[in-house]
Amino acid sequence: MFDITRYADASHKIIEAGRFLYANGWSPATSSNYSARIDEQHIAITVSGKHKGALTSADVMVVNLEGSPVQSDCKSSAETLLHSVVYALFPEVGAVLHTHSMSATVLSRWMKGENELCLTDYELQKAFPGYESHESTLTIPIFENTQNIDALAAETKAYFKQNPHIPGYLIRGHGLYTWGNTMADCLRHVEAFEFLLQCELEMRRLP
Numbered sequence: 697m698f699d700i701t702r703y704a705d706a707s708h709k710i711i712e713a714g715r716f717l718y719a720n721g722w723s724p725a726t727s728s729n730y731s732a733r734i735d736e737q738h739i740a741i742t743v744s745g746k747h748k749g750a751l752t753s754a755d756v757m758v759v760n761l762e763g764s765p766v767q768s769d770c771k772s773s774a775e776t777l778l779h780s781v782v783y784a785l786f787p788e789v790g791a792v793l794h795t796h797s798m799s800a801t802v803l804s805r806w807m808k809g810e811n812e813l814c815l816t817d818y819e820l821q822k823a824f825p826g827y828e829s830h831e832s833t834l835t836i837p838i839f840e841n842t843q844n845i846d847a848l849a850a851e852t853k854a855y856f857k858q859n860p861h862i863p864g865y866l867i868r869g870h871g872l873y874t875w876g877n878t879m880a881d882c883l884r885h886v887e888a889f890e891f892l893l894q895c896e897l898e899m900r901r902l903p
């Protein structure tokens with residue numbers, strides 16, 4: 697069983713995150729999904745198909761670390777397993793955010809055939825833990841989009857088991873996943889990734 701006060705706190709943070717991410721244009725229509733850890737075994741996560749700019753507490757439910765609903769008849773995000781993988785691999789992670797920005801979508805499509813984006817020489821790389829200089833390289837894997845979330849979850853699990861320091865990934869033509877120890881950390885990571893992805897797009901537009 698989970699603590700109801702911790703669930704309420706997680707739900708509140710998810711609702712606020714949705715307003716912020718939608719307002720920035722990073723979660724259009726009913727795209728995206730968000731989660732926050734309640735305890736070692738329970739995660740609060742968005743219900744599937746909801747508009748993320750207008751979430752209410754009824755749009756946030758609880759699943760266990762295997763992604764199964766706990767005390768709810770709602771259907772959790774279609775991408776629940778992608779969240780579960782991160783919580784199961786990294787016990788310190790407190791929040792996972794998935795967004796569908798134009799820059800993540802366009803850049804990952806533009807990079808057709810490439811399976812990683814290497815970011816270097818950006819001061820903002822320092823927004824991520826462990827990246828202490830613009831001279832470091834932040835390598836972001838790009839996974840192919842698929843409707844088979846079980847398969848994608850297995851792929852991401854294998855990758856991040858080997859690469860635990862990488863703070864997120866792209867799904868081609870789909871969006872961004874990132875995480876953090878707190879919701880504030882995770883929101884900072886989304887914002888930093890969005891800035892860096894926009895820079896990369898702009899660089900590719902230059903003659």
Ligand SMILES: CSCCC(=O)C(=O)COP(=O)(O)O
Nearest residue numbers: 726727728729744745773774
């Ligand atoms: C309308 S966007 C397609 C589904 C998706 O990629 C997404 O992020 C939202 O799915 P959910 O089931 O979490 O609402």
Ligand SMILES: [Zn+2]
Nearest residue numbers: 728794870871
């Ligand atoms: Zn998505």
